[in-house]
Amino acid sequence: MDDESWSPPQVLVAVDLVILTLRAGVLQVLMVERGIEPYRGALALPGGFLYDEREDLLGAARRELREEADLEPERLHLEQFGAYGAPDRDPRGRVVSVAYLAIAPGLPEPVAGGDAAGASWRPVQEVASGRSCLAFDHRQVLTDGLELARSKLERSSLATTFCGETFTIAELQRVYEAVWETSLDPRNFYRKVQGASGFVVPAESEPRPTKGRPARLFRAGPSTVLYPAITRPDTAEQEDGA
Amino acid sequence: MDDESWSPPQVLVAVDLVILTLRAGVLQVLMVERGIEPYRGALALPGGFLYDEREDLLGAARRELREEADLEPERLHLEQFGAYGAPDRDPRGRVVSVAYLAIAPGLPEPVAGGDAAGASWRPVQEVASGRSCLAFDHRQVLTDGLELARSKLERSSLATTFCGETFTIAELQRVYEAVWETSLDPRNFYRKVQGASGFVVPAESEPRPTKGRPARLFRAGPSTVLYPAITRPDTAEQEDGA
DNA sequence: TAAATAGTGTCTGTAAGACAGTATCGA
DNA sequence: TCGATACTGTCTTACAGACACTATTTA
Numbered sequence: 001m002d003d004e005s006w007s008p009p010q011v012l013v014a015v016d017l018v019i020l021t022l023r024a025g026v027l028q029v030l031m032v033e034r035g036i037e038p039y040r041g042a043l044a045l046p047g048g049f050l051y052d053e054r055e056d057l058l059g060a061a062r063r064e065l066r067e068e069a070d071l072e073p074e075r076l077h078l079e080q081f082g083a084y085g086a087p088d089r090d091p092r093g094r095v096v097s098v099a100y101l102a103i104a105p106g107l108p109e110p111v112a113g114g115d116a117a118g119a120s121w122r123p124v125q126e127v128a129s130g131r132s133c134l135a136f137d138h139r140q141v142l143t144d145g146l147e148l149a150r151s152k153l154e155r156s157s158l159a160t161t162f163c164g165e166t167f168t169i170a171e172l173q174r175v176y177e178a179v180w181e182t183s184l185d186p187r188n189f190y191r192k193v194q195g196a197s198g199f200v201v202p203a204e205s206e207p208r209p210t211k212g213r214p215a216r217l218f219r220a221g222p223s224t225v226l227y228p229a230i231t232r233p234d235t236a237e238q239e240d241g242a
Numbered sequence: 243m244d245d246e247s248w249s250p251p252q253v254l255v256a257v258d259l260v261i262l263t264l265r266a267g268v269l270q271v272l273m274v275e276r277g278i279e280p281y282r283g284a285l286a287l288p289g290g291f292l293y294d295e296r297e298d299l300l301g302a303a304r305r306e307l308r309e310e311a312d313l314e315p316e317r318l319h320l321e322q323f324g325a326y327g328a329p330d331r332d333p334r335g336r337v338v339s340v341a342y343l344a345i346a347p348g349l350p351e352p353v354a355g356g357d358a359a360g361a362s363w364r365p366v367q368e369v370a371s372g373r374s375c376l377a378f379d380h381r382q383v384l385t386d387g388l389e390l391a392r393s394k395l396e397r398s399s400l401a402t403t404f405c406g407e408t409f410t411i412a413e414l415q416r417v418y419e420a421v422w423e424t425s426l427d428p429r430n431f432y433r434k435v436q437g438a439s440g441f442v443v444p445a446e447s448e449p450r451p452t453k454g455r456p457a458r459l460f461r462a463g464p465s466t467v468l469y470p471a472i473t474r475p476d477t478a479e480q481e482d483g484a
Numbered sequence: 485t486a487a488a489t490a491g492t493g494t495c496t497g498t499a500a501g502a503c504a505g506t507a508t509c510g511a
Numbered sequence: 512t513c514g515a516t517a518c519t520g521t522c523t524t525a526c527a528g529a530c531a532c533t534a535t536t537t538a
Contacts, residue, residue, distance in 0.1 A: 008256075011292065013255070055329065082322065082325075087298050187529090210489075212489025213489050213491080215491090430500070430502080433500095452509075453509080455517045456508080
């Protein structure tokens, strides 16, 4: 290992982004269509190489968020969740990719303009499950990012970052239902959200156009950690053999 | 970004290992004393650069485990938990380090022999908390790895990997107490461990030398996920301002 | 009025924490 | 026998899930 003539291999470092949002009640992920080889024409997560020697990983993630997704990094949740470095994951050579999870409030327009030309929101279910062809190991990256988002919904106030400035409890519930792919009892959900101190605080503002009784509006509260947690329903508890 | 003349920076990739074990009832981490600059003489986590173009990250972690810690990777829990890539984290140049958490059963001897010459077990509390000088950003890496271990004890059967082939409930409790830096009620702990289906299974074998009534022996059960979880006592729930 | 959505209350089972009590060993 | 450790049981409170009910809007 400390061989005099040995020197460690040079590697390219990239960041990849799993950017989630809720549009029309379904969980969507931002994907770009690759214009160049390898995987030309396939879907890929937004991302790219480190720009220069001085850029740090989070900085690169923020830059890609702006360039490829046309999103303001300052307002978004952005969190690292893994490094992917299989030697053959990129046919061009050795690339280690660090993955970040970003959450954006539902945006009315599909991303447009600037460098984000090829980017579009896609339903997560469609992209993650089987059929479509994803570049590199991005299916695995997506799956891991999704699982992080799902588990963080339980014990952190992450869910509010899917919503706008103010939101109703029912809207918040739709976030949980979309990310978890479940349905929840609105009455129990209401009780639990109210019971988690500091999760949401009332926001007095004009009611929304609606059928039925207008809902109260809330905004994100001071807590980042939820206690008690909003627990995810059993999705068939797993066991595996020794 | 797609400037023709631009090319991404070459980076060195390393793996760093947080290797935890329990010795004499205290949580210890394997540290090496650096023999070369930078940070000569300081304590560092075991680790090193990727060996060649074909080695993958987990492979590198396994190799370092063998070389630097003289441990058999096959028998240990080994899990990635983060990538560290601040531009100035290594004065020699740009290095991105991928961190792994490893758990070893208590080993009677301090590590010796082979490349592991400079390695020694140190109490985590002493290393992580303040005083001693750690190389690079290894204090942060250690802290993050520790927090992963602590949280995984709650919902996974990780704790049994700190123990030998067979163990008593009291020994398992000492694992939780050491990692969490708490004390637990033995009676409630007993009930919870038994209640978590598949966590431990009885092992019939000769009782141990002991004062008092000899304890039953168990071995790790088939479950990797704990239900119900073994919950960590409140360590002052945190809130932070918006 | 009805239809629709919002919000409250109540009941039941399970799990957590506190702690009393019984069992089985060595000396 | 006593001291020590192992193990069992019981009580109280908190939370999860199920679901009945009341409230407030539009049509």
